[in-house]
Amino acid sequence: MLEWGPHRRFSSPSPPPIEYNPPGPCSCRRAAGGETVSQPEPKRLRPFLAGIKDCLPVLPGVMSFGLICGAAMVAGGLSKTEAVAMTLFVFAGTMQLAAVQLAATGAPLVVIALAGAIINLRFAMFSLSIAPHFQGLPARVRALFAYALSDNSYAQSITHFTLHPDEPGHIPYHAGVTLAIWSAWVAAATAGVFLGAAFPREWQLEFTVSLTLLALGVANMRDRAAALAALAAGVTALLSAGLPYRIGLILGAGAGVAAGILAEQWIRPSSGR
Amino acid sequence: MDTTFVWALIAMLTAIGFVSRASFILLFPRITLPRGVQRGLRFVPAAVFTALIAPDVFLSSGALELGSSNPKAAAALIAGAVAWRTRNTLATILAGMAALHLLRTALLG
Helix, strand or coil, X not given: CCCCCHHHHHXXXXXXXXXXXXXXCCCCCCCCCCCCCCCCCCCCHHHHHHHHHHHHHHHHHHHHHHHHXXXXXXXXXXXXXXHHHHHHHHCCHHHHHHHHHHHHCCCCHHHHHHHHHHHXXXXXXXXXXXXXXXXXXXXXXXXXXXXXXXXXXXXXXXXXXXXXXXXCCHHHHHHHXXXXXXXXXXXXXXXXXXXXXXXXXXXXXXXXXXXXHHHHHHHCCCCHHHHHHHHHHHHHHHXXXXXXXXXXXXXXXXXXXXXXXXXXXXXXXXXXX | XXXXXXXXXXXXXXXXXXXXXXXXXXXXXXXXXXXXXHHHHCCHHXXXXXXXXXXXXXXXXXXXXXXXXCHHHHHHHHHHHHHHHHCCHHHHHHHHHHHHHHHHHHHHC
């Protein structure tokens, strides 16, 4: 399930060379080898632009979440500088929201780190799934792609790679996707930081953090097992809310995952392996 | 919030954010996860987000409070229903905020 897509491309008799088209001044530089004469001149520009274009439909969603995230960080007690720095360095909206929410209720760094790691576990899964497409790229390019990998850029690129496995230009396509999502997110979150600071406190904008996480949680309840996982996690977290350092969050997450795995076995005993 | 704490938090989240995403792209490109771990990962988002918000929404001074003194609980339930129906983050937020302020005005005067 995690290894969809790349195999045809890399097992074909003459695999196309992996190209990288950095979004920037050198985007017109030609690759040293592997260019086909019949290919049009801007060979990497076209997939790069296609990547940007394919992201346009999701940008409103990305930007509204970015606005909320920026505003929520300020509502949670961060200064504008800190909030913008967090947006640029961390570039993981959900983890930022969760961390600010936890920090505002006095959780210690260790618990926030653990919660952040759990929330970002899905990126390890995305990383595993998309890594074969980046084989052979220089380490600094892979580092850049890793830093900027997001739910949306992963979903967009992996879908494109899966639907068009033999189409050249996977790397410039992903560069276009990454640039579009990254810049939309950073611009919107920065705007949110400055707009959010202007809203009065009695609007209780910090509640939008809980609501955003709620929407993301519900979006991930795709079947009964996942809904049961959420229920078990919520009940456990409520029951253990009296424990110090918000350990209840970790217990709840663990109980939820365990409940999900058990529920899946009970609902469809023969599935899985 | 304490400045040192916030910058430590930013540094820590930067590291976690990068390592989780670089894991297989950069750091361990040849490793595959055991099947059991992959199956468990699927439940992580729903479990973590629920465990994260449940106490903030349903508890008031440490005790379960679903009544009129905690309009956040009812607003979250309404927002949850909207999230379930629409699967739309923005609609969920708008519904939840509208519910919160209507309930607050109605209940607390």
